[in-house]
Amino acid sequence: MNANIADLVDSRTGRQSRAIYSDEAIYRQELERIFGRCWLFLVHTSQIPGPGDYFRTFMGEDDIIVIRQKDGSIKAFLNSCTHRGNRICRADRGNARAFTCNYHGWSFSPDGALAGVPLENEAYFGELDRSKFGLVPVTKVAEYKGLIFGCWDANSPSLEDYLGDAKFFLDVWLDAMPGGSALLGETQKMVLGTNWKLPVENVCGDGYHLGWAHAGAMSAVQTMDLTGLSVGNSGVDLDGGLSVAGMNGHMVLSALDGVSGYAFYPDPKPILEYLEANRQTVIDRLGEVRGKQVWGAQVNITIFPNLQLLPGLNWFRVYHPKGHGQIEQWTWAMAENDMPEAVKAQILENQCLTFGLAGLFDNDDGDNLTACTEQSRGWRTAQMDVYTNMALGRSGKREGFPGDIAAGLVSEHNQRYFYRRWQEHMMAQNWAEVPTYNINSLADQEAEHA
Amino acid sequence: MLDRPLSPPPVEVIVAVTQALHREARLLDNEDFEGWLAMLGEDIGYLLELKSRRFRADRSKPLPLGPGVIFNEDLGRLRLRIDRLKSGYVWAEDPPNFIRRAVSNVEVLATRAENEVQVHSVLVMHRNRIDGTTRLLTAGRTDLWRSEGSAWLLAAREIVLDHAVLPDSNLNAFF
Numbered sequence: 001m002n003a004n005i006a007d008l009v010d011s012r013t014g015r016q017s018r019a020i021y022s023d024e025a026i027y028r029q030e031l032e033r034i035f036g037r038c039w040l041f042l043v044h045t046s047q048i049p050g051p052g053d054y055f056r057t058f059m060g061e062d063d064i065i066v067i068r069q070k071d072g073s074i075k076a077f078l079n080s081c082t083h084r085g086n087r088i089c090r091a092d093r094g095n096a097r098a099f100t101c102n103y104h105g106w107s108f109s110p111d112g113a114l115a116g117v118p119l120e121n122e123a124y125f126g127e128l129d130r131s132k133f134g135l136v137p138v139t140k141v142a143e144y145k146g147l148i149f150g151c152w153d154a155n156s157p158s159l160e161d162y163l164g165d166a167k168f169f170l171d172v173w174l175d176a177m178p179g180g181s182a183l184l185g186e187t188q189k190m191v192l193g194t195n196w197k198l199p200v201e202n203v204c205g206d207g208y209h210l211g212w213a214h215a216g217a218m219s220a221v222q223t224m225d226l227t228g229l230s231v232g233n234s235g236v237d238l239d240g241g242l243s244v245a246g247m248n249g250h251m252v253l254s255a256l257d258g259v260s261g262y263a264f265y266p267d268p269k270p271i272l273e274y275l276e277a278n279r280q281t282v283i284d285r286l287g288e289v290r291g292k293q294v295w296g297a298q299v300n301i302t303i304f305p306n307l308q309l310l311p312g313l314n315w316f317r318v319y320h321p322k323g324h325g326q327i328e329q330w331t332w333a334m335a336e337n338d339m340p341e342a343v344k345a346q347i348l349e350n351q352c353l354t355f356g357l358a359g360l361f362d363n364d365d366g367d368n369l370t371a372c373t374e375q376s377r378g379w380r381t382a383q384m385d386v387y388t389n390m391a392l393g394r395s396g397k398r399e400g401f402p403g404d405i406a407a408g409l410v411s412e413h414n415q416r417y418f419y420r421r422w423q424e425h426m427m428a429q430n431w432a433e434v435p436t437y438n439i440n441s442l443a444d445q446e447a448e449h450a
Numbered sequence: 451m452l453d454r455p456l457s458p459p460p461v462e463v464i465v466a467v468t469q470a471l472h473r474e475a476r477l478l479d480n481e482d483f484e485g486w487l488a489m490l491g492e493d494i495g496y497l498l499e500l501k502s503r504r505f506r507a508d509r510s511k512p513l514p515l516g517p518g519v520i521f522n523e524d525l526g527r528l529r530l531r532i533d534r535l536k537s538g539y540v541w542a543e544d545p546p547n548f549i550r551r552a553v554s555n556v557e558v559l560a561t562r563a564e565n566e567v568q569v570h571s572v573l574v575m576h577r578n579r580i581d582g583t584t585r586l587l588t589a590g591r592t593d594l595w596r597s598e599g600s601a602w603l604l605a606a607r608e609i610v611l612d613h614a615v616l617p618d619s620n621l622n623a624f625f
Binding site: 050053090091092093094095096182184185186187188189190191192193213215216217219220221231232266328333341344345348349351352353356357358360362363364365366367369370371 | 498500501502503504505508509510511513514515516517518519520521522527530531533534535537538539540541542579580614615616617618619620621622
């Protein structure tokens with residue numbers, strides 16, 4: 001398989017074989033080498049604030065329950081009874097003192113311990129060692145400033161190292177204001193007949209599709225300039241933004257104007273007032289570059305493999321693979337806790353309007369992603385390639401920012417790094433074989449100045 | 451208190467409102483959006499809230515800012531959505547999808563206001579999209595219809611969608 005994977009992606013020329021979207025054996029290998037190995041987003045701490053609060057999610061196709069413990073810590077378990085395998089929790093979220101399996105009534109406490117077994121003495125003759133039948137915990141669970149991640153691989157880097165210099169951008173949401181962050185509303189779930197990599201690619205770097213695929217939505221709600229992008233893809237300002245990659249497989253698109261995140265709000269005024277009232281605080285906390293240029297701007301952050309968050313447009317999303325060529329897309333609105341309630345409410349409202357289940361923008365993407373998947377399945381199309389070869393070789397260093405950076409939001413620079421990371425993971429037998437890189441790392445930049 | 455039960459609305463009202471529901475479905479099926487907008491009151495509230503699947507005995511607190519929505523529209527926002535659909539740029543709707551609505555389980559109830567009725571109904575929406583992919587969406591609706599002159603206008607609609615996961619890649623359609 002490895003020789004095959006080496007041939008399927010060429011990041012120097014921006015070529016991908018369509019087999020990476022259509023070959024079922026590759027999908028099975030992704031479940032092992034990507035979803036079984038990488039740190040995956042589980043839940044935001046705001047979604048399970050109190051003891052006994054739980055949230056159901058997925059790691060790859062594995063069903064997971066994440067539970068807040070009595071001591072405030074967070075544990076995550078496979079949502080599967082250790083007796084016969086049944087799902088023990090069928091709710092999306094809630095608060096519970098215990099989880100009892102529907103099949104034979106085995107009961108598990110929030111710390112995963114097997115707490116009760118019907119007929120334990122009468123039918124098991126008191127010989128069942130309950131300590132061996134607790135829920136199976138996710139190998140590693142860690143938090144970065146409110147974001148809880150899980151990882152199956154004991155040999156993975158720490159979450160902090162895994163995120164690397166992407167933390168520079170994550171902090172623009174998580175740590176801009178002292179009150180921190182929250183996710184709002186119920187989970188917005190949609191099933192899409194697409195390979196999971198295509199929506200990630202779409203958001204991680206593809207500013208090119210915005211003015212064309214979303215022309216109808218832009219014509220309906222655009223109220224501000226966004227790096228010159230316009231209906232019909234008739235213009236672009238490459239100086240207005242950055243495509244940042246080369247950070248352990250994480251990617252960022254960022255405008256640099258400090259306001260354009262709210263370009264697709266019919267009435268952005270209350271939010272712009274919040275930004276200007278607090279901008280000095282953010283500059284004090286994060287410095288001039290992030291405080292003035294990035295906070296409030298359109299920013300797309302992708303944490304490899306399947307997490308995307310867009311401060312500004314304020315949607316936060318994970319893609320769960322659901323078998324070969326199918327995903328569930330889960331979305332929430334994101335806010336800063338220091339925002340006035342009215343601003344948070346407006347954000348939830350606008351996120352639902354633009355990137356919700358009937359989102360003016362979101363409803364443009366699904367059919368394209370689905371069709372790209374379907375057009376990789378034919379006898380002939382499966383043998384063909386697709387290309388992300390825009391602006392090849394036009395990237396470099398940018399003072400004050402980490403990463404290998406290409407100019408503008410319209411480039412295919414980030415997508416090439418996404419597929420490069422995919423290939424690195426797919427070819428590696430284990431974490432030791434996965435390269436680590438933070439190109440133009442912040443640590444190196446600091447050392448140079450010292 | 452005047453808490454005695456309200457008399458059922460006259461048969462003519464039940465017929466007129468039921469006919470309005472059918473007419474509305476036909477206008478939407480035919481993408482006669484202007485015709486549909488003309489059936490809406492100036493103060494229309496059009497709401498479809500998100501929900502989650504929870505245990506009956508769940509004790510968790512309500513979400514601080516509520517569940518969020520799929521639709522929370524006034525007349526201006528419905529017009530904005532329609533302007534997008536009519537912009538000529540919504541590629542997912544061209545060629546047009548085959549869409550058919552069936553309205554059922556209509557119950558017309560009197561309210562305290564003489565010119566208003568509350569209406570429960572079920573909407574089944576059949577969407578045949580792209581290369582023949584069919585999606586069937588069902589929803590319950592609770593409406594307020596108001597008589598203005600000779601016409602009945604939709605003054606408010608609350609929709610409950612019967613799907614935990616939206617089984618389609620867009621919702622470029624009204625319920």
